[in-house]
Every structure is written in structure tokens, then in C-alpha cells.
Amino acid sequence: MVTGILLIYGTEDFPRWGDPSQPASVHVSPRYIEKTVEETAVPNIVTAVLADYRGYDTMFETTVIFTAGIVVMMLLRRPKKW
């Protein structure tokens, strides 16, 4: 209850929704929007950020999926003679 009230109080300081001058949209986003096509020749900014600027992150996302699949195999598969 107290935490909830504190969180609601905290939202008072948030930037307004869709505010173009909020910190999240003035840091690196304009650079991506302006430079993506000339730097990577990819029209889709989401793909460019996912695969190029944040390629290392996406690689380990793939590794996480891979690890999850291997763990499911280890947990669920049983050999013929148990």
C-alpha cells in the first residue's frame, strides 16, 4: 500500500506522454533515425538497431533461446533404460 502510494507519487515527475524533449528520445534515438539509412542501407530502423548497433545483445538473445532448448532437452528427455 505504502509502496503503491510512493510509486504513484513518483509518476508525477515523469515526462508527459509523447513529449519530444524527454530524456529517452533525445539521447541516441535521433542519431539512429537520421543515420540508419546512410550507415547501414537498411530502411527498417528496428532491424538496424537489433542486428547492427545492438548485435552483441541479439547474439546472446539467440544464445539464451539455445540454452533454454538444451535445458528442456536435458530435463524432459529420458534414456531408454532409466
Place this chain on the structure above:
Amino acid sequence: MVKNVEDVVIQMLCRMLIPLMQVFSLYVFAHGHSSPGGGFQGGCIMAAAFIIMVIAYDLNEAKRRFKEKALVVFCCLGVFIYAGTGWLCLLLGSNFLDYSFLSKIIPTDPIKARYYGMAMIELGVEITVMAIMLSIFLDLVTSGEHEKALEE
């Protein structure tokens, strides 16, 4: 464990639907550069095509077309393609996953090479996601006892 229930309507529908889904998956993967889509989504659609095959026909039919060992190989192959692309960039003298140096082996300019580098890693993501989704589904549907499910 998984019985073969013959149903002409469902089987004919799936016979038309499965190739369509596979082609659509490749479209989503290939058009990830210019429209919403990419490796993760394409891989999921491709896995869904095989899951529909398991539902419409039976487990043996699907496993006859996609071997268990091939599935594990594909899981590893996708991550290998992704990391291999990164290492290829490293070997060509740039940073890890800096695709512009791929223009040394692909006959394009460095900016277009980034485009093809992204296509390569998306291919890796697609293969891994497809194989892992299918592998998890098959493990759950047979409770891990693949051999027993095949015998029945």
C-alpha cells in the same frame, strides 16, 4: 501415445497450408530489412508449420520429415552462423560483428555489406528459433520419450 486420427478435411487443408506457411516464413525473414519481421518471427512461423504437421498427421510423419538429430544440429548451426559471422568480421580485421569489413569477401561497398551481414545473422536466428521451438514442442508432446512414441 500420439494416435493417428485420419481426417480428410484437416489433412487436405494442412497440405495446402504448410507450404504456404513455410514460404511466408521465408518472406518474413527476407523482408525483415524493409518491413516488420526478422529471424525470430520467421523462425516461429516455420516451427508452427511443422507443429501443424504434427497435429494434422501424426508424430511419425513429422519426424520422418525432420529427423531428431537434424533438429539438434540445426539448433547449434544457427548460433554457429551468428557467432561465425562475428568471428569472420574479427578475422577480416575489424571489431566483433562490425559487418562493414565483410565487403572484402562480398563484392559490395562497405555500407551494403552491413545489409548482407545482417541478413546472415538473421538467418542464424531463424534457424535456431525454428529448431528450438520444434524441439521443445516435441519434447513436451511426447513427455521426452521419443523412442516409445515412435514404437506405438
